[in-house]
Amino acid sequence: MSKDESPKTTRRMTRLSLSATSTPNLKNGESSKGCDLEALSVHDLVSDDIPFSLEELINVLPARRGQIVELIRLIGPLDCPMNPLFVYGGPSTGKTSTILNVFRYLNRPFVYSSLVSCYNPRILFENVLNQVLLHRKNKGNRYSSAKRCDKPSDFVNLLRDALPGILETLKGNSAKSCSKKSGVRPYGKMVYIIIDNLELARAWDNSSNILPFLFKLNDLLKMPEVGIILISRASPDIYYSDTGYVEPVPVFFPDYTEDDLRLIFMKDKENPKLYSSFLDVVLKPYSRITRRIDELSTAFLPLFTKYCEPLGHSDVVLSEDMKRKLFSHLQPHIAPALNKTFTMPSQLQEASANKESGQRKGSAKKFGVNETSYEMDFHMSTSAKYLLISAFLASRNPATLDASLFDSTGGLNNQKRKRKSSEKAKENKEMAEQEVLMKGPGSFPLERLLAIFQCITSVTDYLPDDEEEKDGGHIGNGLMTDVLLQLSSLCNANFISKGTSCPLEGSTRYRSMIPEELALKVARSLKFPLSRYIYRG
């Protein structure tokens, strides 16, 4: 299994990466000075690949035959005006790579801008214009754009001014190639503008202007030589707010089916049989969770090595027996790996688990710091720990229970009531508990947090008596002193979230963001009996 060919690495061939080829060229000593970079020409808008056939194109993108054919049909033959296209589909379904590969196949000049890197209208406009004007940013022009362009109307005008230039050269070019027949493939007389990640524009400040503008761009330009293709993760419905323009032709990229995934993952495998049997095991459970190629390939990589472990290095004939053996070897690893799919590339976690344990031993020996302090991954002051626990309790427990939990007389009353609790009451409690779980951590005002904090610090009186005496009491009540400071550091560390102020009470409300495990861990490091205070219905 050569790593470069794994589907993971069919990375988006964006304009950025396409032009990346200039770096290796330079590396070969062609030109050592960056400033001598030659001026861009029309050829730079076309990817200069060796021509390849439709069959090859479909082989590169095995599960996208239908979309490829449709796209080629919609883009039309050379020099044929086209309707704007709207390509959409979920993330990691091959939209961008299909489009770019289709253009490589057709060998037509195009301009590509992704809204990931063009994060506001001005940069988008200038980026498109730079490409159309064949402008290169360098030290000479202080890395500035060819034209400054803020407004959509300016953009249309500038684009109109800029396009004829490039279209002229294209026409000249195609005339030449027609007359000479020198094997240079014709570029045609059209330029295509591809705008990727359109959904990001919805978060822009002026999205209500920009999005309709982009949809209308074709009508506004009124130039049949320009084709516009929009790529988006979100479906067209959410964009069409204004019907004053011709709706672009939608092309949908559906999520891959299990068979598609198999086709994709089987591509260019060293040992297809082995990999196929591996996919038999993992594909089904995984495809229920995610069908994103990027997530799946990172998940499969370590699993496959695990799968191959019993084989050793020898080329074993893959019998049914062997398959069963491999399966039983892999099976215990699948379920835990499934849970990690969304959260992280798994090598990180494994590495972290290993390293952490190694680290712990190493540093414990080296620095001899108290073993118990190593229960925590990081240092927190005692006061911050108590505050975190109080926040956790405040979020977890209903406010009405505070009195009974922290007040001794209230606790007694509570117990009396408990003894009387009937079946009905129990049921209600269960319901309530369920509700709490569904609602997630509750929010609380600062006063409640401080009250709980004071209660639990006074209950545990963490300071041994003699020490308090020694300190002359100055730190006895000390945990309270900089509680607001601690609170703000906890907020900064993302342990407590600070909400907007409540419209009724007017004060800011907080919410604890930590999982119970972390809270328990913190409590353990303080020897604080947290579980006694958690309301479990």
Added chain:
Amino acid sequence: MINESDGDDWLIMEEKLHEQPFFVLHRGRRRSELKEEDEFEAFEMIWSKIERSIKDVLKEMNGDLFDKVNGWIRNQHSHNQLRTAFVFTKNMENVDDIDTFANLASHLNSQGCHVATLFSSDISANNGVAACLKRLFNQFLMLDFDAAHISILASWYTEQGAYNKPVVVIIDNLERCYAPVLSHFIIMLSECAVKIPLILIVGVATTLDAPHRILSSTVLHSLLPAEFYLTFPAARMDAILEAVLVKPCAFFSIGHKVASFLRNYFVDHDGTLTSFVRVLKIAVIQHITMEPLGVVLRAMVDVEQTKDIGANNIDLLETRLKEALKSCPNGNDMTNSTANEWVNRLSELHRLQKSWSSVAMCLYEAGKFSGVSLLDLYSELLDPKTYNSEPNETIMPFKSSPVERSSHQDSIIWKSIRKIRDLQSTELRQLLEKWEQYSKGFTEMHNEVIELKSVVVNEGNKRPRREAQELSIHAVRATINAEKERTKVNEKAAMLLTRMLRKCVRPIECIPGNETVCFQKVDKLQSVKYFEFLLRRPCKGVLSALLGDPRRRIQLDLLEFHTFLKCNCCCKNGRMLSLSVYDTSVMYTLAQEHGDLINLHECFQSFKAAISQPPTKPKKRLKQLSPKGKTDTNGPAKADALIQARFCRAVIELQLVGLLRMPSKRRPDFVQRIAFGL
């Protein structure tokens, strides 16, 4: 000519502005000006020494990590993912890490990387991803862009010409970043990483899974992660403590109360080295200014810097000390014999301190096996109570009666010593090797340690032969014997340490003459007054106030300036404003007359009136100095500018201490009072 004098005028004004607090100070304490200068020099000298050794310790601790990161940058290559190093800083507070990452940046820079540092404050919801790029390009390209495309980075890199030079982007704290902006930024970088060798270094303050909690799966999939760990803050703390206080680096030491204050503050509240260092700094200042003989420290440091103090240059010390004593306030009254007595006392103190620190370090080494931190041990060793409570002919801790044992139970000292008895022979040998190092220059202990070590080494040589024997009853007996022997040696080691402990470890507060080198006034640390901070140059004003005085204290100080200012006018007039009153005080007193909104124009007018009521001294000087032709037109304007500048500074200082809020967009002419009443 005119231009020149113009410049002069400005200079004078600036100087005035800068020195205003000192002007006030000098009015009050003109007599002690000379003394102050001396104190200041002494402080500078002692503090610079302490600071240097702290820096060295941290450099050594971080150096290892920095090299690892550098090696990782050089070694691995990825073509399609953004290589990312997560540096776990292991401390929720990130004050210390700012320095660490700055050092990392300069280290990598010196190793031939392009480095840019983004602070988490750059990655905020307000500014969006544009601000990140702006900062990035600002540092790499030295150009300022309002709107930039990430591809500029690639163009710039190709123009640089050196294609193997990695481009490193450091983000100091993951948790404080605004996650959506950070994700966007990382995705942009990862697209750029296809073209240029881009590397991301991200500091993570809290849990190991923080990156996964904060970043989305799409972002994580575009990263090729590696992990690095900083040492635990407690370990760094111990290292600093060892370098600065246990091995007294500038002869400065602290009393038990101060030590336990520091310890509690570190454990309970803050946990950053920055604040520890800050308390220490305040302690040094306080010590030098409060203690009449504090300046003597300087002489000691001076002598030590010329040569290590030994028997040979004790004379030098003597002469320097005498000089220093002479310059002390009542030094002139001092007879020669009392001076001699002092010198003897101090050199004795110094000798004791040295042996104290070697024993303390030996104890710490033993304590390491049971996970004792130096911070705890240090404050316990300094406790006069443990020392006094211990009867002289104490029984060994392990032989003591149950009652006594229970009292020793929590004691870290006895815990450490008890641990020695349980050590394996290899561990014991390690320990003895350490002891040998620490007891250098303390012959009494050194010899015994060497003796003990030879016993252990001999035994270690015998051991393998025994192990080779078959497991028979004989062999079992042999191992039992060996075990007995081992415990014998262990016991000897424990005994030695106990003896040394009893002999040398006297808490510094119990040694006569300790006041000269030892700072004990813990209350001084807690109520460092606003004015003292403001007036003292080394502290650089309000910002370094450590514990954050309660606002009430600051307000009181601001309003009751007459208790601080010892000049005639203020003493007489009470709260009446006069010329010598500090601007911020004037401003705050004026603010009292307003409601929660203060009109800036009105306030400025009254401020102007207040500080220029009587013909002011600065104004007079100004007029005299400026050329006559120009004065008429420019003079008042400049005086106005001066007043404006003072006004602005006063307002800003009030904002810094949290008593005022700056004008908002909605009401640009008003500042808001935050604190009401006391």
